[in-house]
Amino acid sequence: MAAIELRNVVKRFGPITAVDGLDLDVPAGICLGLLGPNGAGKSTTMRLLTGQAIPDAGELRVLGHELPGDSKAARAEMGVVPQLDNLDVDVTVEDNLAVYARLYRVKDVGAAVDRALDLARLRERRRDAVDELSGGMRRRLLLARGLVHEPRLILLDEPTVGLDPQIRTELWTLIGELKSRGTTILMSTHYIEEAERLADEVAVMAKGRIIARGHPAKLIGEHAGELTAEVYGPPDRLAEVRAGAEAQGLVVRAAGPAVAIVGSERAGNGEIPSEAVVRAATLEDVFVLLTGEEAE
Amino acid sequence: MSSAGTRTMRRLEPAAIAGVMSREAANFRTYWKGTTFSSVLEPIVYLLAFGLGLGATLVDEVNGVPYIQFVGTGMVATAVIFSSALPAMFGTFVKHRFQNTYEAILAAPVDVEELVSAEMLWIGIRSGFYGCFPLLVTMAFGLNPAPGMLLVPLFCFVTALGFAGFGVAMAATVAKIDQFNYVTALCITPLFLIAGTFFPISGLPEGVQLVAQVNPLHQLVELVRGGAFGFEAVDLARFAFLVAFALLMWRIAISRMTSRLID
Numbered sequence: 001m002a003a004i005e006l007r008n009v010v011k012r013f014g015p016i017t018a019v020d021g022l023d024l025d026v027p028a029g030i031c032l033g034l035l036g037p038n039g040a041g042k043s044t045t046m047r048l049l050t051g052q053a054i055p056d057a058g059e060l061r062v063l064g065h066e067l068p069g070d071s072k073a074a075r076a077e078m079g080v081v082p083q084l085d086n087l088d089v090d091v092t093v094e095d096n097l098a099v100y101a102r103l104y105r106v107k108d109v110g111a112a113v114d115r116a117l118d119l120a121r122l123r124e125r126r127r128d129a130v131d132e133l134s135g136g137m138r139r140r141l142l143l144a145r146g147l148v149h150e151p152r153l154i155l156l157d158e159p160t161v162g163l164d165p166q167i168r169t170e171l172w173t174l175i176g177e178l179k180s181r182g183t184t185i186l187m188s189t190h191y192i193e194e195a196e197r198l199a200d201e202v203a204v205m206a207k208g209r210i211i212a213r214g215h216p217a218k219l220i221g222e223h224a225g226e227l228t229a230e231v232y233g234p235p236d237r238l239a240e241v242r243a244g245a246e247a248q249g250l251v252v253r254a255a256g257p258a259v260a261i262v263g264s265e266r267a268g269n270g271e272i273p274s275e276a277v278v279r280a281a282t283l284e285d286v287f288v289l290l291t292g293e294e295a296e
Numbered sequence: 297m298s299s300a301g302t303r304t305m306r307r308l309e310p311a312a313i314a315g316v317m318s319r320e321a322a323n324f325r326t327y328w329k330g331t332t333f334s335s336v337l338e339p340i341v342y343l344l345a346f347g348l349g350l351g352a353t354l355v356d357e358v359n360g361v362p363y364i365q366f367v368g369t370g371m372v373a374t375a376v377i378f379s380s381a382l383p384a385m386f387g388t389f390v391k392h393r394f395q396n397t398y399e400a401i402l403a404a405p406v407d408v409e410e411l412v413s414a415e416m417l418w419i420g421i422r423s424g425f426y427g428c429f430p431l432l433v434t435m436a437f438g439l440n441p442a443p444g445m446l447l448v449p450l451f452c453f454v455t456a457l458g459f460a461g462f463g464v465a466m467a468a469t470v471a472k473i474d475q476f477n478y479v480t481a482l483c484i485t486p487l488f489l490i491a492g493t494f495f496p497i498s499g500l501p502e503g504v505q506l507v508a509q510v511n512p513l514h515q516l517v518e519l520v521r522g523g524a525f526g527f528e529a530v531d532l533a534r535f536a537f538l539v540a541f542a543l544l545m546w547r548i549a550i551s552r553m554t555s556r557l558i559d
Binding site: 011013044047050051052053054072073075076080082084086088090091092095096098099100102103104105129145 | 305311312314315316318319322323325326327395396397399400401402403404405406407557558559
């Protein structure tokens, strides 16, 4: 049984269709990265899964529970780590955890708090108010709060958005530990590197639906080939390279100050400019080709 | 281990309500001193200003009750509305719009009905407690203890539930926090002034008297005075009115918050 099953789910906000016929299965025990640009429908999908948005059409099933009718039972078995820090800042670290242990009906609140403190590596700071913690500690606490009841499924909504690289790496380590325990994870992100490092599978979302899905290596092979040639230079030169490559039927995308010729191994002799830097194709190439958006 | 397992979850689960209230209690422990200080000091200031000031210069008694005791018993309603409607309005708005607290709570097995019920209950309990302070202060100014006063926390609790529901509903309705100024000016202040706290409503024009009769604060004032100076049969109807007010506001608050929190 899949941990999450969505069938033809539609969610509209007035004239805007945020989720548009979404089909999504998340098998138990995997980490699925939901990758998409801002406005792709990732956060709305997360809200649908927690019963905070009601679909206009379609079927949702989470851990065997039909949503939205049986949403409360589903929420009891899943943990959610939100995009925004919504900890109670004046309250101590351990009280923040204890409140959520109670909300999740944990029988031994003290043991659950101790376990979560160990996970967040905050045992020494348990009696400190949250606003005395560093940004990284707060983020670890937020993650531990979502895990205080040891859920079978965890939803991570942009877990490292806006964090500096060191804190991001710390969180990736924690999420990696969760993966190794077999917890099912659905992680929305718009960071390519995060999806590449953590996800067993990646689903690329755009305009409210999944447009590609698979293991990162499989997606790269299918959509971007093996190699990407990047050419740097002044705008006139880049326009010339783009036009030349497109005339040869090659796929070209903007890549910041460069143009990237994706699948450059398919180019004939002399079709790739000599100054090009050739590298292995990446998930970022796939993302930009499929969504038309610059990746982060 | 998922704590709640796969059991069916009911509506209005006590565990969910207690969990939300435990969050309020944890936060309250960080600011109770300031809130309690102002809740004790405010009635003293009002009593000194009105009870001693007006009482010493303009009014000796109202219906045979020394003016300071008349005001002191009426001040219970003032304490209740200011410790229920205002915290419910501002607290709910801040938790929803600025702190995203409700998003986190609703991601747990808690529904809007339980969330609103818990918020109202917490405020009701707090106001039931703070509402007694003016009565205690008035005792220092000569009010004799009476057995009926033991019911005052209950009267305050029920009234505060209603005003907490009102505050939550307002928080779910306004678009910006400064719009609470309209609520305060158009609703709370008039209710406070025609409650019969500082003067008997019998002196007001007939139309205003009619409005005062459906003012929950006026019913509370009369019940508190009943507890202090002797109940009448009509006080049962007054209490029933407050219960109905609380129930109505509870359902309105749930409806408004559901519209606000669930897309």
